[in-house]
Amino acid sequence: MIQRGLARAMSLQVAFETKILKVDPGSIQFAADAHLNGSLPTFADDESKRVIQEASKILRDSDNIVAFPTETVYGLGGSSLNDNSILNIYKAKNRPSDNPLITHVSSIDQLNRKIYGENNLGKDSLLKNVPEIYHSLIDQLWPGPLTILLPVPNASRNTLSKLTTASQSTFAVRIPSNPIARALIALSDTPIAAPSANASTRPSPTLASHVYHDLKGKIPLILDGGPCSVGVESTVVDGLCRPPMLLRPGGFTYEQIVKLGGDLWFDCKVERRKTLESGEKVRTPGMKYKHYAPSAKVILLVPGNIGNEREKIRKLISVIDEQCLVSHGSIKKVSILTTLQLANVSSSELKSALNVDLTVQSLGLTGEEIQANLFAALRKADEDDFADLIVIEGVAEKDEGLAVMNRLIKAAGNEYKSF
Template sequence: MLRRQLVRKMSQRAFETKILKVNPLSIHFSPNAHIDGSLPTISDPETEKALLEAAKIIRDSDDTVAFPTETVYGLGGSSLNDKSVLSIYRAKNRPSDNPLITHISSIDQLNRRIYGEESNSNESPLRNIPEIYHSLIAKLWPGPLTILLPVPPMESGTLSKLTTGDQPTFAVRIPSSRIARALIALSDTPIAAPSANASTKPSPTLASHVLHDLEGRIPLILDGGPCKIGVESTVVDGLSQPPSLLRPGGFTYEQIVELGGSQWADCRVERRQTVGETEKVRTPGMKYKHYSPSAKVILLVPNRKDSTNSRLEKLRDIIRTEQSLRSESLKSIAVLTASHLNNTSLDNILPSGSNLKMIVESLGSTGREIQANLFAALRRVDEVENVDLIIVEGLPEVDEGLAVMNRLKKAAGGNCISF
């Protein structure tokens, strides 16, 4: 409660939000930099200048910077600074009991800056990471994998308690994005970074999405182009028995089980979409509304029994029902197709004589394409086309489909129809 009051009381300082272009191809790390903390070399002077400016904000102030990762754009502040963490909550209007993921550039930085230990070449760099994670991070770091670790002891640790959501654990990952890694390495500061969107809105995968939501709320956006993966990192908990996948994301459940070894063979999946009002959560995205456009979203949940004709008739019924309920306010709809509807003509789907405007857009033909395009498509039809209703075709919950459906179920807020 105290932290919520602090967030509300902090002044809403207005910024002139600056956007600086950065070229990820100009940033180069040595093969072991994610372990030993070696700094990158940067061949483009403008990219280096922008990164150093952003690093100074992270290291020397209480303010935040938006930057691209391989998953989505993040809104970053120092994980070691309570005021910086509060600046994140304030800019996003995010509840302060929603935990934040800490991003590091190397395991050396984890040991030095979070666990407060001196560099020691005689000790294993993995000494603060439980053995159950070793096989996963050997293959998947740097990358979109977040693990839960025990919070460091108070006498040696430096991590802000405001990042943990009052948990005995904290979430951490090493991003594979060169821009994100360089920013963290140059500031030598672990960065707490949720997605760089206004709370509850779809996550941003372009700098323009960040500007739409946070202009005037933050001083700087690093523009590194579109994010490749398009959904947030996978969050796993190896401290529980059996281990669990708390949030599906950039790595699939199947990859976790395959690459994690025998200890992950019985990995369970957290299926709950939400938790109780007073319940503590171990990962972002479970307690509050997430990923939601302003327009109503209806999710079509795949049902293998339906034929093409029955699906089309069901889609017509959905549109007729929405039109009868919202005769005056329903002017335009978007249909985002993913599998069955990708190769099906929807020219005659609107009721006869309807004045509805309809936009049909394919999210892609593979799980990876759909995952990468999802948030951008939701934002485009909502914020640019200003449609009143979004109907999205879902995927089977395997491989990338698990993460896609996790986000879409939350975006739809229970408006799910078997299809």
């Protein structure tokens, strides 16, 4: 039934004149405990308030969807409670229907009221629907880029669309820290399902212009709040299994989860499988399908045992030479994205050894910089520089590097070389 509904929705093409409306995130203020009790924000800018109210009305009173900034990437939001809104998300993104969506709420109070159907819970019982294993994490990391898995309420109380959860017994939820996202969810008083606001398989958007590139004419409204600060999606953890699992690395590192989670998270495992068993459910976005891929071919250079910088540059040249050879001359433009070991490489140095049009772009020298710049750099190489080949220098899989390499391995279709 769900598949038939999705197929029908995909066949109904509605064209929009997509608007981009600016919102000043600095004009929005929340009380310190608003993420707990659900108190509404205040606005220092009337125009920003008007724009967010317009978007809130769309989410609350229609089946349509809107794009908005979070601290991680831009999200494509529709009501988690509304089948038609979720169908419109799948349609706009061309997203597989067995890929569950993360629900975004503005407060624990909203989670209790809108999803679990429990009103007026006192302060002492506010977390009754959140298992104890998560309490230490959300106390320190919400609002923020942390997603947790919770049990779907029993059938008599459940308000979540089965399309949001992909008909599973758990759902993913977080409270974003971006003030525009929080205000949008709070003013609509609607839990918002929001995958990244890009065409499915494409690099995630960290600017409103990225959203417009992929979804122009497919959605009515994009809220422009400037660049996303984190740059990769939220960390997803499952505390309902033993040992607990980090299902997707993201805005908070594995090391932070283990440290801040306390004794219950000391043995947390990392989901590293590249494929799922036949018939296995996708518990979180990013576990099954192609993700983060530009149109150009991507080769990932994984840090290995090659010694000094000169040797690494020779390896880089040999990789590009090899790709040009097997392409039979179809590779004309190459974009190189560097991190730590190739930080000093110059395009002029490489052009003397290679007969292609080259651009070199640094992703940054710290984990935070590389993470924040990653998707925008992939899109620039693909959409602005029109590269035929993108070669990316990877990093060690620790701290922010775990999330960075998770995305890069998928962007490269698991095609990588040691250097």
